[in-house]
Amino acid sequence: MKPLFEGGEAGRRHVADQIGEACRGIGFFYVAGHGVPASLREAVFSKAKEFFDSPEELKRKSLYSAASGNRGFIPMKGESLDPTKAPDLKEAFNIGLELPADDPEIVSGARFRALNLWPEVPGFKDTMLDYYNAVWSLGKSLHCAFATELGIETDFFDDKLSRPLATLRLLHYPPRPAALDEGQLGAGEHTDYGCVTLLATDEVGGLEVYSRDGRWLAAPYIPDTFVCNIGDCLMRWTNDVYVSTPHRVVSPPGRERYSVAFFLDPNPEAIVECLPGCATEETPAKYPPIRGDDYLESRLNPTYEKSGLVS
Numbered sequence: 001m002k003p004l005f006e007g008g009e010a011g012r013r014h015v016a017d018q019i020g021e022a023c024r025g026i027g028f029f030y031v032a033g034h035g036v037p038a039s040l041r042e043a044v045f046s047k048a049k050e051f052f053d054s055p056e057e058l059k060r061k062s063l064y065s066a067a068s069g070n071r072g073f074i075p076m077k078g079e080s081l082d083p084t085k086a087p088d089l090k091e092a093f094n095i096g097l098e099l100p101a102d103d104p105e106i107v108s109g110a111r112f113r114a115l116n117l118w119p120e121v122p123g124f125k126d127t128m129l130d131y132y133n134a135v136w137s138l139g140k141s142l143h144c145a146f147a148t149e150l151g152i153e154t155d156f157f158d159d160k161l162s163r164p165l166a167t168l169r170l171l172h173y174p175p176r177p178a179a180l181d182e183g184q185l186g187a188g189e190h191t192d193y194g195c196v197t198l199l200a201t202d203e204v205g206g207l208e209v210y211s212r213d214g215r216w217l218a219a220p221y222i223p224d225t226f227v228c229n230i231g232d233c234l235m236r237w238t239n240d241v242y243v244s245t246p247h248r249v250v251s252p253p254g255r256e257r258y259s260v261a262f263f264l265d266p267n268p269e270a271i272v273e274c275l276p277g278c279a280t281e282e283t284p285a286k287y288p289p290i291r292g293d294d295y296l297e298s299r300l301n302p303t304y305e306k307s308g309l310v311s
């Protein structure tokens with residue numbers, strides 16, 4: 001990312017071209033030189049661990065519910081990323097955009113707007129908010145690269161990502177048990193719903209990406225990088241020019257695994273419609289325009305229905 005941050009036109013294009021090639025191909029790429037400090041990344045993993053190690057009773061005070069605005073604690077087996085399979089072997093904690101209690105969208109109860117359900121873990125909130133802001137900013141820089149590569153104004157996405165429906169998600173996968181329910185994985189096969197996901201993992205491994213030629217490829221841990229992938233919302237926005245690729249987590253036996261994902265979805269009112277230049281005579285616009293919040297809602301509900309966390 002360094003050449004992109006340093007400001008020159010040539011550097012920005014160089015990074016944008018590499019990112020564009022990945023987005024049009026496998027839909028996944030690693031980002032280095034991103035400027036998110038190692039100390040902050042380590043602090044996030046350490047606070048996440050502290051939270052997941054806390055008594056179930058403390059964790060359940062922040063329990064995710066239909067009314068919690070996609071925020072809070074999702075207990076083990078609370079979610080099926082692949083709703084046709086057994087629930088995922090993981091627990092998670094979701095953090096959304098931090099808004100004050102008197103924010104008009106909080107007061108009016110707008111969809112996906114709610115107060116974060118901060119747990120009683122010292123330093124947790126400040127660490128998570130610092131990290132949320134750092135990866136949000138990096139996500140906006142990635143969108144500057146997308147815009148450059150797609151040939152639209154470099155600031156095109158700025159006002160569509162100014163109050164995003166973005167979720168920071170802490171994940172904990174227990175060691176894979178000897179006897180697994182049929183088809184049960186750490187995280188079932190799925191595509192992400194937003195525009196782009198920025199994933200930090202520990203060194204344990206287990207993320208797998210489905211290649212276009214039908215093979216599961218391991219996405220190994222590379223120190224000091226984020227694994228980034230295109231989500232369904234940006235795929236739709238680009239009229240399928242960029243690809244949202246299925247992936248899954250096969251938790252390794254005998255080891256705990258932690259990861260931290262940041263899902264950058266657009267502002268609720270942003271209209272997701274075929275970008276200029278993404279439709280041609282042979283490939284006209286495939287999808288009708290949709291609001292960011294309507295799109296997210298259409299994708300989010302099925303993953304929780306089995307567990308009864310939302311109905």
Ligand SMILES: O=C(O)CCC(=O)C(=O)O
Nearest residue numbers: 171187201207249259261
């Ligand atoms: O934990 C991981 O490495 C990936 C998780 C993931 O793909 C997701 O939560 O969408």
Ligand SMILES: [Fe+2]
Nearest residue numbers: 190191192247
């Ligand atoms: Fe994912």
